[in-house]
Amino acid sequence: MIYLDNNATTKTDERVLDAMMPYFKEEYANPSSMYNFSKKASNALKEARGVLKDFLNAKDEKEIIFTSCGSESANTAIKGVLNYNKSKKHIITTKVEHPCVLNLYQTLEKQGYKVDYIGVNSNGDLDLEQLEAAITTDTALVSVMWANNETGVIFPIKKISEIIKSKSPDTKFFVDAVQAAGKIPLDVQENGIDLLGISGHKFHAPKGVGALYVNSKTLITPLIVGGHQERGKRAGTENVPYIAGLAKAAELAMDGLKYEATEVKRLRDKLEKNILKNIYNSRLNTGVSNRVPNTTNIGFEYVEGELILLHMSDLGICASSGSACTSGSLEPSHVLRAMNVPFTAIHGSIRFSLSRFTSEKEIDYVCEKLPEIIEKITAISPYQEELAALKAHK
Amino acid sequence: MWDYSEKVMDHYRNPRNVGKIDDADAIGSAGSLSCGDQLKIYLKIKDNIVTDAKFQTFGCGSAVASSSILTEMIIGKSVDEVRKITNKDIADELGGLPPEKMHCSVMGYEALEDALKNWGDYQDLDDLREPEKPEKIVCTCFNVTENLIWDAIKQNGLKTVEEVTNYTKAGGACGKCKGLIQDIIDTYYTKEKSEPKLSPTQRILKINNIIETQISPELQKDGGDINLVDIQDNKIYVKLHGKCSSCKNATLTIKRFVEQTLKTALDEDIEVIEV
16 A cells, blocks of 8 residues: 555554553553652653644743644634634635635634635735735734645745734734644744644644644633633643654654655655656646645646546555545535636646655655556546647647 | 445446547537536447447546446447436446435436437438527536436435435535525425326225225234225225224324325325224
8 A cells, every 4th residue: 555645644653652552551540630640641741742842842831732633723723712802803814724724714704703715826825915905903813724735835924924913913823734743844933823733643643632832922712611621721631642642743753854854855756757747637736836845736637536546546546636526525626726726637636645654666656657547547538639739739 | 435336446447438439420418627527428329229339538436437337228229218218227227326426327317318319300300490498507616407407306306405416516516506406396396296186086096005005004013904984075984993993092093193194195184084
């Protein structure tokens, strides 16, 4: 099996699993308890908070809240800010956010909030002028993803933060960093971020754990109310084994950033160049944009994405598609539509996302097999004349 | 991952009859590139028999499988037989399709219908034909016509807007036409109900049939039975036998059950009287 769908989820690192096991077996105490037996559990929690503080370069450990997933982090941040200050009813986000955030904003619109959705250009880069124009002192929250899950395009977080603070210093800035964590350095202080969410399973921790950074100047109303855990910002007995795993994964990710930027990127570029060179009806959907090192999104013209995935799956290759047929809805990816990817290519768009576990041999195999697959599918397309013209042109 | 049948997988892996027939007698198409799937079908027809069929499809696994199996289903058949093929036949032949993928089978049906519309006896009579009325588009995102939605409801017994979306894609993007789709569903079922007006004899036969097949077996389970005695307008006289007849409580329950069953089946206000 060749797994090139690491933006969907990743393999749990063995070392992460090892770090978790003691808290399932021997050290099962509730970290809040008042006996010696709970000390190791509460220490694990404290250490994990320290690691996450370093991972995000937060100022203080108290700014880290452990959650169950990226969606919970985003919901806690967004609803937390809006519910704390109910007088402001304006939100700004982008057209290409992850559905977990977009669907939440659509719900909030029904509750009376005004939401502006900022567009992107054909490379996937955010329209900063439009963003700047939309900000007013009534803006409660600006919510932007750090890196896009489908294209890997990185948004200029520092610049966005500067724009926000210059126009409306009280407006809060939430960054969905789920796809950036483990791929590029994250520094909340340097980038002027108020709230930031991550999810463990996107960087080799297991599913079911995430974290939210909320800086000390930002107050939120908790989403989950109950016990005093997480300084009252997220009730519920702490999931010690998973939090220990998240911390180990963050530690490994920090060590691995250079490898991501060099080796993972080299393999991604190799795959990308090979496909674009050897398959005449392929196009890079992101153009020249700044991207995370592991992701490439390629459109295959006049063929449909699900069929490509099914044929790849027969060879044990896992990737994902922005086509309508795979998204469960009947429309292709909202991200690719926002980028105006031509309709000849949007339904045949495939995302390959690598990880530190991807080998050169695997990439070579995909480079070898993919042209045959695309050729087979192209042969049954009703657009033979258009394809011939495309071939002649290339 | 979709739960595709073995047959669907076999057909998208090894599609049959791929390509174009240059001197085709009929060509039909359905869908479009911008909508995410398109099917073209080419037919060779001789002496009213489909002697060859080929297809070209841009679409997902189930779209290719639907096109591929359709060509197999029609080669060797008479045009009259081919005209009777519905999307349900295509899906059944494939061993079923996931509900969200039923629109692929509808696309096969649509392309076939399109091909046959363009073929045949009418070819020489072009001048005599009334100009075709433009079809009313219900879903502008996917260009779905009222006729196609109507056919899909009729052939598959669709009851909800969601089902219509699964089968035809209509309403699957912006969703603005969902109200219109609901109207079509409502109109269809109102029409269907009012259409077959029963004659007095038919009505008696129908009531008797319901009593024999739906009501009597239920009562027999408890050691009783029921007979139809007489019908006068909305009053239906019945006789209870066995255990049922001696039990007062049961009689009330049975009366309600018999009444409800007949009411639902006949869509009439009915009173059941025990004699």
